[in-house]
Amino acid sequence: MSAIIKDIEIIKSKTTKINEVDFNDLKFGNTFSDHMLVCDFKDGKWQAPKVVPYQPITLDPSAKIFHYGQSVFEGMKAYKDVDENVFLFRPLENFKRLNISSKRLAIPELPESYFMEGLKTLLEVDKDWIPKNEGSSLYIRPFIFASGNGFHASPADEYKFIICTAPSGAYFSGKVKVLIEQTYSRSANGGVGFAKAGGNYAGQFYPTQLAVAKGYQQVIWTDDNTHEYIEEAGAMNIFVRINDTLITGPTSDRILDGITRKSIIEIAKAEGIPVEVRKITVSEVVEAAKNGSLKEMFGAGTAAVISPISGFGYNDTDYDLPELEDTFASFLKKTITDIQTNKSEDPYGWRVKLD
Amino acid sequence: MSAIIKDIEIIKSKTTKINEVDFNDLKFGNTFSDHMLVCDFKDGKWQAPKVVPYQPITLDPSAKIFHYGQSVFEGMKAYKDVDENVFLFRPLENFKRLNISSKRLAIPELPESYFMEGLKTLLEVDKDWIPKNEGSSLYIRPFIFASGNGFHASPADEYKFIICTAPSGAYFSGKVKVLIEQTYSRSANGGVGFAKAGGNYAGQFYPTQLAVAKGYQQVIWTDDNTHEYIEEAGAMNIFVRINDTLITGPTSDRILDGITRKSIIEIAKAEGIPVEVRKITVSEVVEAAKNGSLKEMFGAGTAAVISPISGFGYNDTDYDLPELEDTFASFLKKTITDIQTNKSEDPYGWRVKLD
Ligand SMILES: Cc1ncc(COP(=O)(O)O)c(C=O)c1O
Ligand SMILES: Cc1ncc(COP(=O)(O)O)c(C=O)c1O
Numbered sequence: 001m002s003a004i005i006k007d008i009e010i011i012k013s014k015t016t017k018i019n020e021v022d023f024n025d026l027k028f029g030n031t032f033s034d035h036m037l038v039c040d041f042k043d044g045k046w047q048a049p050k051v052v053p054y055q056p057i058t059l060d061p062s063a064k065i066f067h068y069g070q071s072v073f074e075g076m077k078a079y080k081d082v083d084e085n086v087f088l089f090r091p092l093e094n095f096k097r098l099n100i101s102s103k104r105l106a107i108p109e110l111p112e113s114y115f116m117e118g119l120k121t122l123l124e125v126d127k128d129w130i131p132k133n134e135g136s137s138l139y140i141r142p143f144i145f146a147s148g149n150g151f152h153a154s155p156a157d158e159y160k161f162i163i164c165t166a167p168s169g170a171y172f173s174g175k176v177k178v179l180i181e182q183t184y185s186r187s188a189n190g191g192v193g194f195a196k197a198g199g200n201y202a203g204q205f206y207p208t209q210l211a212v213a214k215g216y217q218q219v220i221w222t223d224d225n226t227h228e229y230i231e232e233a234g235a236m237n238i239f240v241r242i243n244d245t246l247i248t249g250p251t252s253d254r255i256l257d258g259i260t261r262k263s264i265i266e267i268a269k270a271e272g273i274p275v276e277v278r279k280i281t282v283s284e285v286v287e288a289a290k291n292g293s294l295k296e297m298f299g300a301g302t303a304a305v306i307s308p309i310s311g312f313g314y315n316d317t318d319y320d321l322p323e324l325e326d327t328f329a330s331f332l333k334k335t336i337t338d339i340q341t342n343k344s345e346d347p348y349g350w351r352v353k354l355d
Numbered sequence: 356m357s358a359i360i361k362d363i364e365i366i367k368s369k370t371t372k373i374n375e376v377d378f379n380d381l382k383f384g385n386t387f388s389d390h391m392l393v394c395d396f397k398d399g400k401w402q403a404p405k406v407v408p409y410q411p412i413t414l415d416p417s418a419k420i421f422h423y424g425q426s427v428f429e430g431m432k433a434y435k436d437v438d439e440n441v442f443l444f445r446p447l448e449n450f451k452r453l454n455i456s457s458k459r460l461a462i463p464e465l466p467e468s469y470f471m472e473g474l475k476t477l478l479e480v481d482k483d484w485i486p487k488n489e490g491s492s493l494y495i496r497p498f499i500f501a502s503g504n505g506f507h508a509s510p511a512d513e514y515k516f517i518i519c520t521a522p523s524g525a526y527f528s529g530k531v532k533v534l535i536e537q538t539y540s541r542s543a544n545g546g547v548g549f550a551k552a553g554g555n556y557a558g559q560f561y562p563t564q565l566a567v568a569k570g571y572q573q574v575i576w577t578d579d580n581t582h583e584y585i586e587e588a589g590a591m592n593i594f595v596r597i598n599d600t601l602i603t604g605p606t607s608d609r610i611l612d613g614i615t616r617k618s619i620i621e622i623a624k625a626e627g628i629p630v631e632v633r634k635i636t637v638s639e640v641v642e643a644a645k646n647g648s649l650k651e652m653f654g655a656g657t658a659a660v661i662s663p664i665s666g667f668g669y670n671d672t673d674y675d676l677p678e679l680e681d682t683f684a685s686f687l688k689k690t691i692t693d694i695q696t697n698k699s700e701d702p703y704g705w706r707v708k709l710d
């Protein structure tokens with residue numbers, strides 16, 4: 001994995017769509033910047049990445065992505081400070097996780113420089129697309145999929161690695177009420193739940209639709225065997241505050257090792273908040289909700305940042321969480337976004353400035 | 356689901372690739388016929404299907420298939436008898452299963468006539484592509500994928516339903532030695548294992564590569580919780596013969612309800628073979644292999660038909676199966692393929708003749 005690239009070829013778009021975009025009214029992930037990075041795996045190796053105009057992809061109908069879901073992705077953000085400096089947050093963690101995901105999905109691993117230099121070059125070219133408004137950022141979507149052909153159920157011989165970017169606002173709008181899932185599951189022991197594999201997400205859509213129809217925004221997944229342990233949400237890891245202790249489940253082969261999650265654990269510890277990383281049972285959360293010791297629940301992830309949970313449903317009963325003045329969620333959200341957007345010191349060395 | 360179509364628009368290819376194909380040396384699923392059926396879901400409904408020349412598909416980089424694995428598929432075959440009559444095998448079962456898969460993957464259900472009339476029209480147009488050689492057939496691949504755009508992890512608003520066909524020979528070449536899996540899993544309770552969802556297949560590639568590296572052709576999946584029960588293989592359900600009883604596991608939300616499997620169960624019963632549909636433990640299979648009562652194991656599926664298993668690996672030990680003269684596998688394979696190819700009566704009413 002030591003391929004080195006010096007210069008990445010750049011083919012610039014002749015036009016720009018940037019004037020059509022209202023940066024004060026950004027949704028999540030539905031407006032795309034002018035360029036993208038593309039890199040093909042063929043003849044047994046990753047070819048040189050290129051920055052090209054954002055453009056459609058053309059594939060044979062037998063391309064394996066259509067049939068066997070062989071794909072992985074990442075989610076990152078680029079932030080701009082008041083002086084227009086651009087920052088990434090722990091990008092190497094995303095790169096490493098992409099390769100962890102790829103390995104489990106039998107996708108060839110990507111050289112670090114293709115990812116890092118490719119991303120930096122792309123952001124350089126589309127710098128104007130990085131929002132500076134409070135609460136907005138450039139959502140970055142690196143992804144790899146099987147572009148090789150054939151109906152045999154086996155790994156493809158060709159892949160495409162692409163990075164697209166989308167100036168984005170908040171992932172959730174309004175309060176987030178969650179349903180603790182008792183029937184469906186997200187992942188199996190020994191399965192692909194720890195990977196950011198495409199198929200993990202499609203499998204959540206139907207149970208989530210059922211939850212939405214009942215008035216919830218999100219499903220909280222539990223283990224597939226007993227449904228007794230809280231695992232994670234659609235695209236967020238879950239934290240629970242009981243009295244003054246912050247608790248989150250351990251990662252496993254069923255749960256994504258979230259970068260926000262591990263950053264929050266570190267920040268909380270450094271700030272003197274007692275943190276426990278241990279299995280959380282549904283019954284203790286219900287018990288704590290009943291006796292008033294459940295102070296907060298929140299989700300943590302790159303897209304949703306930190307999303308406070310206003311209440312949860314379980315066994316056909318709804319439990320509301322208290323509306324506190326000073327929450328761990330708002331303190332931790334401010335701390336992490338201040339680091340991400342260069343509004344505070346970064347004692348952890350997480351911020352990466354682009355030059 | 357009662358949409359009715361009278362005539363399906365046909366746009367014929369100006370050229371044919373058929374002369375480039377050696378019908379005496381067909382591989383599996385890597386040669387594609389001249390036409391395909393396409394049908395788009397947009398504006399909230401499935402639009403009229405069309406037969407068009409086999410051609411590339413163009414999608415936005417943000418199309419949800421690339422990111423969230425929202426796709427389902429089917430696998431069927433068309434057979435030609437000596438008089439060039441064309442037959443399908445229980446095609447309605449594939450249609451129904453496609454919609455069962457779609458529902459779990461939050462994909463809009465397809466009207467029956469779009470599938471059945473679409474398929475028949477396509478086969479009519481590409482009739483010359485249906486092989487008549489013994490052991491060959493036209494493999495048919497209906498599939499649906501999310502073509503709608505956006506990075507929000509939620510169901511797409513547009514889909515494509517496509518049917519491609521590929522004249523094909525045998526799925527496996529040579530003996531099939533299998534590894535009973537003890538670490539990885541294919542599906543979760545409450546998950547999508549019963550659906551023919553793309554992501555189920557990609558998740559199997561890496562464990563299968565590990566098994567192949569150890570000298571096996573296939574993994575036999577076990578339950579994700581205890582790895583004590585035999586579930587199914589990559590694209591086949593599994594049958595075990597102990598003494599003179601044929602045993603196969605019950606279907607569940609983790610296991611695909613195979614059409615070959617249920618046909619084999621019916622044929623075996625009608626032919627007086629004792630059949631048990633019940634959970635099979637790995638330990639009873641190992642025990643039976645040791646004491647000689649394990650006579651046969653075979654996989655059953657549309658692509659692989661009936662594939663005898665020559666031996667299995669478990670706990671770092673290899674167990675060979677006996678080489679019998681008259682096997683259930685060969686009897687059942689002959690019985691089912693004779694029905695499929697119009698070489699025998701069809702007392703079950705499974706064969707559908709195209710006119
Ligand atoms: C399933 C799942 N869990 C958790 C997360 C949070 O991970 P991160 O904080 O690295 O974005 C994500 C999103 O990336 C996710 O998809
Ligand atoms: C996982 C799985 N199991 C079993 C089967 C066999 O099903 P069928 O006999 O309907 O082809 C298939 C293939 O279709 C499959 O993909």
